[in-house]
Amino acid sequence: MAKTRVNDIEIAYEDVGCGPAIVLIHGYPFNRSLWADQVTALADRYRVLTLDLRGHGETEASVGTSTMKLMAQDVSALMDELRIDRAVVGGLSMGGYVALAFYQLFPHRVEKLLLADTRAQADTKEAKVTRAEQVEQILAEGMAGIVNAMLPKLLSPETVSKRPDIVKRLREMMMHTNPAGAAAALRGMAEREDQTERLSQVNVPTLIVVGKEDPITPVADSEKMHDGIAGSQLVVIENASHVSNIEQPEQFNRALQEFLSR
Ligand code: MLT
Numbered sequence: 001m002a003k004t005r006v007n008d009i010e011i012a013y014e015d016v017g018c019g020p021a022i023v024l025i026h027g028y029p030f031n032r033s034l035w036a037d038q039v040t041a042l043a044d045r046y047r048v049l050t051l052d053l054r055g056h057g058e059t060e061a062s063v064g065t066s067t068m069k070l071m072a073q074d075v076s077a078l079m080d081e082l083r084i085d086r087a088v089v090g091g092l093s094m095g096g097y098v099a100l101a102f103y104q105l106f107p108h109r110v111e112k113l114l115l116a117d118t119r120a121q122a123d124t125k126e127a128k129v130t131r132a133e134q135v136e137q138i139l140a141e142g143m144a145g146i147v148n149a150m151l152p153k154l155l156s157p158e159t160v161s162k163r164p165d166i167v168k169r170l171r172e173m174m175m176h177t178n179p180a181g182a183a184a185a186l187r188g189m190a191e192r193e194d195q196t197e198r199l200s201q202v203n204v205p206t207l208i209v210v211g212k213e214d215p216i217t218p219v220a221d222s223e224k225m226h227d228g229i230a231g232s233q234l235v236v237i238e239n240a241s242h243v244s245n246i247e248q249p250e251q252f253n254r255a256l257q258e259f260l261s262r
Pocket residue numbers: 026027028029092093094095189216
């Protein structure tokens with residue numbers, strides 16, 4: 001793990017392998033270890049950069065709101081620091097919101113896009129209210145309540161019952177998140193722009209991946225992105241829910257490797 005100061009915070013990151021660069025952006029409330037199975041699969045042929053977004057993992061939390069654009073600017077500043085001009089940019093869930101904001105701000109820096117278990121739409125009014133309630137809960141009680149509520153949605157029932165190792169890994173990742181950082185990310189997600197109209201402007205090869213049983217960002221949301229982005233590829237991962245890259249790493253990595261080598 002390395003750390004560097006970009007914008008107003010110290011960012012923790014891992015930069016492994018050599019070859020064409022890939023930047024992988026984790027979701028909420030996770031950290032860069034979300035991508036461990038992909039880093040292992042890719043680092044012999046690619047330079048893989050994973051980072052802890054502000055307020056997550058070992059990266060400092062900033063007060064207030066972590067907007068998707070601010071986090072995209074952090075990614076861009078980190079790429080500057082590491083002298084990565086262009087990269088394949090991918091994100092899962094909130095990481096996908098950040099990846100879309102990154103493409104909006106820095107399209108010239110994106111070689112290809114990976115959008116995993118994510119969506120282009122903004123939050124509904126009801127979702128914004130729920131985010132505000134979750135902010136209150138996290139700041140009052142810490143992460144445990146949110147983690148317990150999220151876990152059954154992140155993994156399929158079969159994985160929850162048969163893979164305690166995966167459940168433990170996700171629980172520990174989320175419990176490690178700084179409550180102030182999680183609250184800032186929730187506020188940022190509630191404020192994020194709707195990217196639906198911009199999908200038609202995406203003109204880089206794009207892979208969309210989604211777990212077939214994902215209840216948080218369902219397959220229908222991925223189908224909308226697939227319809228919106230000309231020439232995009234949609235892969236639905238069997239026996240997987242929201243963190244399809246952790247639940248079914250072989251299927252996920254196969255789709256990603258085929259996409260990268262094309
Ligand atoms: C995530 O996994 O990043 C979040 O669940 C996304 C969201 O809450 O919209």
